[in-house]
Amino acid sequence: MGIESTVYTLQDWLLPTADHFGGLLVFFISIVLLIFFGLLGSAILSAIRNGPFEAFYSVGRVVVESVPEFFSISPRRVMAMTWLAFHEAVRKKSLYVFAIFLLVMLFAGWFITPGSSEPARLYMSLIFTLSKVLILLLCILITVFSLPKDIESRTIYTIYTKPVLHWEIFLGRLFGYIGIATMVLVAMGLCSYIFLMRGLSHTHQFDGVRMVDQGDGTMVHRTTTNSGHHHKVDIGDDGNGIAEKNNEHSHAVDKIEKDDKDETGPSYFVHGPQNMLRARVRHGGTLRFLDRAGKVEGKTGINVGKEWTYFSYIEGQTFSAAIYTFKLDEDLFVNDTLPLEFNLSVFRTTMGVRTQGVRGSFHFRHPDQKDLRTDPIPFSAKEESDIHYVPRELSNASIDQSAGKLDLLKHLTNDNNEIELWIQCAESSQYFGMAQNSVYILQSESSFTWNFFKCYLSIWFQVVMVVSFGLVFSTFLNGPVSGLASIISLAYGVFAEHLKNFVQGVRGGWHGGGPVEAMVRLFNQKNVMIELGDAAYVPIVKRIDSVFIGAVQVFVHMIPDYSLLDSSLFLIDGYAIPDVVIVQQLLTVMGFTFALVGTGYFFLKTREIAA
Amino acid sequence: MATTDTAPVASSGTANSNEVIIETRNLTKVYRDFWGRQKVRALNALDLEVRQGEIFGLLGPNGSGKSTTIKLLLGLLFPTSGQALVFGQDPSKVETKERIGYLPEESYLYRFLNARETLDFYGRLFNMSAETRAQRVDELIEMVGLKWAERRQLKEYSKGMTRRIGLAQALINDPDLIFLDEPTTGLDPIGIREMKDLILRLKDEGKTILISSHQLADLQDVADRIAILHQGDLKEMGRVDALLKVRDETLIRAKGLSESAEEEIRKVIEKDHAEILQLENPTTTLEELFLSIVQESDARPGRRAYSQRDEEQSSES
Ligand SMILES: Nc1ncnc2c1ncn2[C@@H]1O[C@H](COP(=O)(O)OP(=O)(O)OP(=O)(O)O)[C@@H](O)[C@H]1O
Ligand SMILES: [Mg+2]
Numbered sequence: 001m002g003i004e005s006t007v008y009t010l011q012d013w014l015l016p017t018a019d020h021f022g023g024l025l026v027f028f029i030s031i032v033l034l035i036f037f038g039l040l041g042s043a044i045l046s047a048i049r050n051g052p053f054e055a056f057y058s059v060g061r062v063v064v065e066s067v068p069e070f071f072s073i074s075p076r077r078v079m080a081m082t083w084l085a086f087h088e089a090v091r092k093k094s095l096y097v098f099a100i101f102l103l104v105m106l107f108a109g110w111f112i113t114p115g116s117s118e119p120a121r122l123y124m125s126l127i128f129t130l131s132k133v134l135i136l137l138l139c140i141l142i143t144v145f146s147l148p149k150d151i152e153s154r155t156i157y158t159i160y161t162k163p164v165l166h167w168e169i170f171l172g173r174l175f176g177y178i179g180i181a182t183m184v185l186v187a188m189g190l191c192s193y194i195f196l197m198r199g200l201s202h203t204h205q206f207d208g209v210r211m212v213d214q215g216d217g218t219m220v221h222r223t224t225t226n227s228g229h230h231h232k233v234d235i236g237d238d239g240n241g242i243a244e245k246n247n248e249h250s251h252a253v254d255k256i257e258k259d260d261k262d263e264t265g266p267s268y269f270v271h272g273p274q275n276m277l278r279a280r281v282r283h284g285g286t287l288r289f290l291d292r293a294g295k296v297e298g299k300t301g302i303n304v305g306k307e308w309t310y311f312s313y314i315e316g317q318t319f320s321a322a323i324y325t326f327k328l329d330e331d332l333f334v335n336d337t338l339p340l341e342f343n344l345s346v347f348r349t350t351m352g353v354r355t356q357g358v359r360g361s362f363h364f365r366h367p368d369q370k371d372l373r374t375d376p377i378p379f380s381a382k383e384e385s386d387i388h389y390v391p392r393e394l395s396n397a398s399i400d401q402s403a404g405k406l407d408l409l410k411h412l413t414n415d416n417n418e419i420e421l422w423i424q425c426a427e428s429s430q431y432f433g434m435a436q437n438s439v440y441i442l443q444s445e446s447s448f449t450w451n452f453f454k455c456y457l458s459i460w461f462q463v464v465m466v467v468s469f470g471l472v473f474s475t476f477l478n479g480p481v482s483g484l485a486s487i488i489s490l491a492y493g494v495f496a497e498h499l500k501n502f503v504q505g506v507r508g509g510w511h512g513g514g515p516v517e518a519m520v521r522l523f524n525q526k527n528v529m530i531e532l533g534d535a536a537y538v539p540i541v542k543r544i545d546s547v548f549i550g551a552v553q554v555f556v557h558m559i560p561d562y563s564l565l566d567s568s569l570f571l572i573d574g575y576a577i578p579d580v581v582i583v584q585q586l587l588t589v590m591g592f593t594f595a596l597v598g599t600g601y602f603f604l605k606t607r608e609i610a611a
Numbered sequence: 612m613a614t615t616d617t618a619p620v621a622s623s624g625t626a627n628s629n630e631v632i633i634e635t636r637n638l639t640k641v642y643r644d645f646w647g648r649q650k651v652r653a654l655n656a657l658d659l660e661v662r663q664g665e666i667f668g669l670l671g672p673n674g675s676g677k678s679t680t681i682k683l684l685l686g687l688l689f690p691t692s693g694q695a696l697v698f699g700q701d702p703s704k705v706e707t708k709e710r711i712g713y714l715p716e717e718s719y720l721y722r723f724l725n726a727r728e729t730l731d732f733y734g735r736l737f738n739m740s741a742e743t744r745a746q747r748v749d750e751l752i753e754m755v756g757l758k759w760a761e762r763r764q765l766k767e768y769s770k771g772m773t774r775r776i777g778l779a780q781a782l783i784n785d786p787d788l789i790f791l792d793e794p795t796t797g798l799d800p801i802g803i804r805e806m807k808d809l810i811l812r813l814k815d816e817g818k819t820i821l822i823s824s825h826q827l828a829d830l831q832d833v834a835d836r837i838a839i840l841h842q843g844d845l846k847e848m849g850r851v852d853a854l855l856k857v858r859d860e861t862l863i864r865a866k867g868l869s870e871s872a873e874e875e876i877r878k879v880i881e882k883d884h885a886e887i888l889q890l891e892n893p894t895t896t897l898e899e900l901f902l903s904i905v906q907e908s909d910a911r912p913g914r915r916a917y918s919q920r921d922e923e924q925s926s927e928s
């Protein structure tokens with residue numbers, strides 16, 4: 001998950017909308033499916049082994065006993081099991097994983113040159129990838145082997161013959177392993193943080209005298225080269241200055257006041273790097289596009305043929321525009337300016353002027369009264385974060401000379417406090433690419449440390465999931481197989497997004513329909529483009545297929561998509577992880593864990609432990 | 612049979628009035644492989660009744676189904692058919708487990724814990740409070756004589772020491788019913804003696820004990836009743852003294868008998884006139900009985916009617 005993902009509000013996320021089922025619904029359908037197929041499956045298995053009567057009895061018994069047993073869970077016994085699992089994991093030398101982590105971290109400094117153009121990004125990618133891989137591997141290793149080993153070595157007999165509930169056996173282990181993984185993760189987090197801060201910290205020297213030719217004849221002040229880069233320095237009127245942005249950061253430069261005036265002139269102190277580690281809080285809008293004739297509006301613009309379809313393009317020197325609708329309020333203004341940040345993609349069909357960005361302009365409009373608009377403000381597109389501090393009051397002199405200045409909030413918003421931002425490209429044959437999340441109002445800067453913590457919290461959610469899944473696998477599979485199953489379910493996150501989109505696509509309309517319709521077409525020899533006609537069975541066929549696809553869609557959501565539980569991209573890109581994302585992750589994990597604990601209970605309870 | 616004499620709960624005569632603690636009806640266990648194919652019929656239609664305060668022995672050669680029976684009674688295995696009831700309930704019930712203790716055939720304990728930690732851990736599983744646990748752990752460690760090694764990890768323990776801690780673990784909850792699966796294996800002669808004394812002491816406390824063993828000597832000394840299993844079938848069951856009576860033999864014990872006298876006695880016995888110094892049914896050893904049963908069973912497979920002796924025994928009393 002990252003800046004590109006659509007972040008739903010909690011309500012939209014939980015409740016069904018047009019383009020998704022909603023978390024709650026998926027959860028309940030999943031539970032129903034799980035219970036239904038779980039019971040059916042185990043009843044069939046047990047019927048094959050012991051006959052239908054026994055099967056009914058044993059499955060029924062579990063169902064009947066599960067609830068009262070759940071309510072007689074004893075904290076002391078759970079604690080005892082937790083303590084045991086924790087001890088076991090410690091004795092297995094699982095803390096060595098932390099040592100590996102430290103080792104890699106120490107040597108990583110050799111390979112990550114702080115002089116690279118995006119040092120923070122590199123460092124953070126390394127830190128999060130490493131923490132995540134190691135901690136999840138650790139979780140898999142400690143969870144999947146423990147129960148099978150307990151069964152194999154029969155130590156479980158002495159537990160099973162004590163008045164311990166199966167809930168307690170499962171929960172104890174769950175808590176124990178989560179506990180130990182949490183300890184390791186906290187240690188990793190602290191070390192990462194220190195490593196990151198130390199790794200990025202550097203300074204430069206600046207004497208205020210030496211001027212350097214910039215290449216085009218202009219002479220500028222420059223700092224010394226440290227950590228593989230240097231900065232242009234801009235000295236202000238008060239004598240203090242700023243080492244300008246390079247390698248994604250800047251430095252404050254302060255004049256050191258001296259008591260005794262000596263001849264060497266002022267000396268300067270260069271502070272540590274600034275704005276290297278950011279946590280920007282975005283205030284996003286909704287995006288729509290206007291075609292080149294300026295007539296038709298749509299959700300997407302032009303496809304310039306890139307495989308990555310995140311950005312949609314508008315053509316230069318046409319009426320084509322990208323229109324963002326923002327909700328404005330007083331708090332978004334900083335010193336009577338609106339901080340507007342662009343992250344545009346530029347697609348050039350001609351070389352243009354190489355040293356300059358492609359030019360464009362933006363203006364604001366009233367959403368309902370189309371002629372109430374400001375003058376266009378020109379800009380030249382940079383293919384990185386580019387902030388524009390837009391004055392609150394803008395003129396529209398070029399359109400209506402009599403009108404005074406327009407206040408963004410007072411004059412240009414409708415009753416819903418909405419305002420439209422129009423972005424256009426000014427150079428012909430050049431294109432601007434835009435996406436939902438690439439233009440936003442910079443609401444505030446949040447604390448990086450807090451953001452860092454939230455990112456580790458997401459990793460912790462993954463820990464909980466991996467441990468729960470591993471444990472459930474290990475209640476009915478042997479160690480290596482459970483390990484493999486855990487790893488596969490982790491890997492599923494890589495293509496889960498595609499799969500979900502695909503299923504969503506099929507649901508939305510798919511040539512040839514679902515399996516039943518396909519069967520019908522097969523026998524009627526109708527290819528997928530031919531209409532099925534209006535025979536009486538057609539609606540029934542379609543109905544069955546739509547239920548089937550709905551079930552598949554829920555099923556796709558029942559496999560954990562770990563990419564949804566990864567917030568590191570927000571952090572690496574310098575954005576605050578939205579709280580709602582954390583809440584959604586928490587709910588997702590709680591939902592899964594809830595279902596998994598039940599599943600684990602069921603498997604443990606029905607398993608003949610000594611067989 | 613010194614054992615039965617010392618038993619306070621007066622023998623099988625009153626057994627009927629005692630509560631039935633363990634009951635199996637037609638208990639059968641077939642081990643199957645992953646595909647549900649039959650591997651071993653480990654126990655075949657076992658009917659047992661063990662009453663309150665009894666020491667019941669399960670005797671049989673290796674692989675005869677003793678441990679299987681115990682595991683069925685503990686709910687570690689589910690019966691293929693038939694039923695096992697402990698305290699009149701399904702063995703997997705938590706309420707049942709509150710009242711039982713189990714010493715597995717090998718010590719299945721967590722090797723990374725020390726003796727105190729082990730006992731404390733199992734105590735917590737019985738929801739015992741910290742003070743009760745501390746006290747109970749002290750008592751038990753004292754009882755099994757491991758005070759000197761209580762802080763050492765179990766992986767450093769010798770076989771006998773592990774056995775002792777296993778026993779302590781089985782008694783942590785002061786159980787009413789104790790399952791001992793081959794309790795004397797791995798113990799030295801003194802340990803075996805101590806184990807037997809302990810078993811008798813537990814019986815004195817009114818506990819019901821089920822012991823399995825192939826050490827005939829163990830059971831001979833302590834068990835009230837035994838069942839002999841062979842290849843999953845129940846071959847014999849009854850009071851130990853009754854089982855050991857040989858009915859068609861007579862033992863005559865005399866002192867200072869001359870050869871002629873001996874000759875005469877033989878004649879006398881033929882005429883049935885002489886004074887009989889001692890006339891009784893000699894007892895065989897359990898070992899002999901056991902071997903004969905196994906031999907017979909190998910020669911003529913299938914179940915043998917054990918009930919004859921059993922009934923005889925009960926009518927006797
Ligand atoms: N888990 C199992 N899977 C398959 N077969 C088993 C299993 N456990 C026991 N058996 C088989 O069941 C039969 C009875 O085994 P059991 O362990 O009950 O014997 P036992 O009387 O306790 O023997 P021993 O004196 O050696 O402990 C044996 O043939 C054994 O191979
Ligand atoms: Mg055995």
